[in-house]
Amino acid sequence: MNWDKAMGLPSKSYKCGHCGESLSSAQGYLSKGSRNGQNVTDGYIYVCHSCKKPTFFDVYEGTQTPGPVIGNPVKHIPDADVEQLFNEAKSCYSISAYTSSVMCCRKLLMNISVAEGAKAGKGFADYVNYLNDNNYIPPNGKKWVDSIRKLGNEANHKIEFRTKEEAERILVFTEMLLRFIYEMSGIMMETESPETPTETE
Structure with missing residues (x-):
């Protein structure tokens, strides 16, 4: 260009x-x-x-x-739809479309759940429970997901608009969740050396 x-x-x-x-x-x-x-x-x-x-x-x-991009890229996301939706949430934030950004983060919970094995076509609560029951949410992290769920529901079902501060908070929570699920395990796989064979007696 x-x-x-x-x-x-x-x-x-x-x-x-x-x-x-x-x-x-x-x-x-x-x-x-x-x-x-x-x-x-x-x-x-x-x-x-x-x-x-x-x-x-x-x-x-x-x-x-456009406004500054919030957050940083998350590595090792294997599902292209999950990565694209996260980038879309950040792009919405950068053009002050804060309600749309929050709604993208809510949808992202569904996409992550399906990408990790949940059945499509379930209710939103089922997807959140799937992530929690299968240990994709870190200890004490349920409140992050509840914040995404609550604000996402309000953005989806009520007339009110979400604020810049709310969208920024939800994006930070979403990034942390993606790092926990994908980036940390990806880094571990990169740094792990092959196991040393055990000696036979």
């Missing part, structure tokens, strides 16, 4: 909402407007030098679009 005639801008540090890279960029575009009869700069578009994609900063509202 090439940006023709990008200009030098005041250097700005930010976390790219596309690739998640933390960077300082001084390359992009500015938007001129009028305020109180004065010509002013009302926005900047900075170009990430990692993924080459643009991020818009509104001078007056102080907002970044």
